[in-house]
Structure formats: C-alpha cells, structure tokens
Amino acid sequence: DGGITQSPKYLFRKEGQNVTLSCEQNLNHDAMYWYRQDPGQGLRLIYYSQIVNDFQKGDIAEGYSVSREKKESFPLTVTSAQKNPTAFYLCASSLNRENTIYFGEGSWLTVV
Amino acid sequence: DAKTTQPTSMDCAEGRAANLPCNHSTISGNEYVYWYRQIHSQGPQYIIHGLKNNETNEMASLIITEDRKSSTLILPHATLRDTAVYYCIVRPRSMIYNQGGKLIFGQGTELSVKP
Numbered sequence: 001d002g003g004i005t006q007s008p009k010y011l012f013r014k015e016g017q018n019v020t021l022s023c024e025q026n027l028n029h030d031a032m033y034w035y036r037q038d039p040g041q042g043l044r045l046i047y048y049s050q051i052v053n054d055f056q057k058g059d060i061a062e063g064y065s066v067s068r069e070k071k072e073s074f075p076l077t078v079t080s081a082q083k084n085p086t087a088f089y090l091c092a093s094s095l096n097r098e099n100t101i102y103f104g105e106g107s108w109l110t111v112v
Numbered sequence: 113d114a115k116t117t118q119p120t121s122m123d124c125a126e127g128r129a130a131n132l133p134c135n136h137s138t139i140s141g142n143e144y145v146y147w148y149r150q151i152h153s154q155g156p157q158y159i160i161h162g163l164k165n166n167e168t169n170e171m172a173s174l175i176i177t178e179d180r181k182s183s184t185l186i187l188p189h190a191t192l193r194d195t196a197v198y199y200c201i202v203r204p205r206s207m208i209y210n211q212g213g214k215l216i217f218g219q220g221t222e223l224s225v226k227p
Contacts, residue, residue: 004155042199042217043156058214090155098205100146101215103155 003027004104006091012110013085021076021107023091032074033092033101036060043090049074050097078109085111115139115202121222124194130187132221134200137181142205145176146215147185149196149223156199156217159185163205190225197222 004025013019025032031050035043045058049068063082068074074093078085091104117135124130136145144163148156160167160174162183167174173186187194199220 042219043215044217045214048214088153092155100158100161102158103148106153106155108153 004091004093004102006089006104006107008107009105010108010110012112015111016080017111018080019078019085019109021078021089021091021109023074023076023104025072025074025091025093025104027093027095027102028071029093030071030096031094031099031101032068033094034058034064034066034074034076035090035092035103037088037090037106039088046076046089085109115216116200116218118198118200118218118221120219121224123224123226124187124190126192126225126227127189130190130194130223130225132185132187132198132200132223133182134185135182136200136202139180139202140204143202144205145174145180145183146201146203147172147174148199148201148215149194150199150220151196159198161203190223192225192227195223195225 007022033048034046036046037043044060046064047058047066049055052071055066055068065077089107092101094101144161146161147159150156160172162174162176176183197220199217201215
C-alpha cells in the first residue's frame with residue numbers, strides 16, 4: 001500500500017528524555033511536514049522539508065529537531081527542551097510545496 | 113490566525129445532504145480553498161479543494177461563491193461514518209513567499225450524522 005506510516009502510534013516517556021517519532025512515505029513525495037495537535041485544537045506546523053537534506057522551522061520549532069537524509073524519511077525528535085511535549089503528532093507529505101498535503105495516522109506522545 | 117470562519121457544530125440526518133459553510137472574506141486571488149476532515153484520534157483526511165470554480169469528486173462537492181468570500185462543502189448522502197470535524201482552509205497558490213505547506217487550521221465544524 002502507498003502511504004505515510006508513522007510509528008509508534010502510542011509512546012510514553014519520562015520527563016527529561018528525548019524521543020524520536022518515525023515518519024516514512026512511499027509516495028515519492030519531495031515535501032514532508034510535522035504538525036502538532038493539542039486536544040480540541042487545530043494543527044500547528046513544527047518543521048517542514050521541501051527536499052532531501054534541507055528543512056525549515058515552522059511556527060513552533062523550539063524543543064524539536066528533524067533530519068531529512070532520505071527522501072522517504074523525516075523523523076522528529078522531541079527533546080527535553082520542549083516544555084509541553086504531550087500531544088498528538090502528525091506527519092504529512094506532498095508531491096511538492098504547491099500540491100495537496102496528505103497526512104499520516106498520527107502518533108500520541110505522553111510524557112509523565 | 114486562521115483566515116476562515118466556520119460554525120462550531122452541525123447535525124445532519126443519515127442519508128440527507130450535509131452542507132457545511134465556510135466564510136473566507138479576506139481571501140486573495142492566489143489562494144485556494146481546501147477542505148479536510150478529521151475523525152477523532154486519526155490524521156486529517158483530504159476531501160477537496162478549489163480556486164474559483166465549483167468542484168466535485170467521489171467524496172464531496174465544493175461550491176465557491178462568485179466573489180470567493182465564502183464556500184460550502186456538500187456531502188450528498190451523509191452516513192454515520194461522515195461524523196468528524198471538518199476544516200476549511202485557505203492556502204496560497206504559490207509557496208514562494210510563504211512557508212511551504214503551511215496549512216493554518218482553525219477550530220473546524222464538528223459534524224454529527226444521526227440515524
């Protein structure tokens with residue numbers, strides 16, 4: 001099946017630990033994105049990448065880091081510097097920056 | 113901030129058409145209207161988008177007013193599985209002078225389809 005795969009679906013971590021969320025796509029899309037969603041809220045852009053080996057900060061990049069070493073992969077690391085990391089994280093991709101954006105199923109991160 | 117205004121919630125009877133309105137009075141000529149929906153605890157699902165002409169696909173129809181200041185998403189025969197939060201989003205046509213892929217999500221409309 002073609003699509004965007006996020007893993008894990010649910011993740012629990014202790015405060016102060018870094019955690020990495022995986023996002024893989026087999027759609028041959030150039031652009032990939034990470035969004036964060038808090039309960040009852042809309043989505044906010046964390047980071048995006050238009051092409052391999054390049055990425056830019058979104059609206060709420062503080063406390064997060066990304067890499068784009070391969071076209072199909074765009075992992076997100078939630079660092080201990082992120083003040084309120086508990087949230088629903090969504091990865092997305094598009095053919096390029098002007099085409100329709102498609103989303104993965106999301107990952108729930110709970111920090112205790 | 114989101115550039116769209118939608119009702120907070122709506123109900124629709126199963127089998128009837130669901131008409132979801134959206135106001136985007138400050139939309140500019142190079143901005144598309146996109147619709148997504150999100151079922152609880154899942155990723156948003158793309159539905160349809162348009163620039164100024166009405167559009168139809170297998171999921172829905174999009175009606176955009178002539179002045180482009182508002183639009184309506186139509187689900188022709190709503191089912192219980194259409195219960196979700198529906199987001200209307202204005203997105204620039206070209207990302208050259210904007211953050212690429214920046215979809216600004218508002219609160220959306222919570223549609224409840226009832227038997």
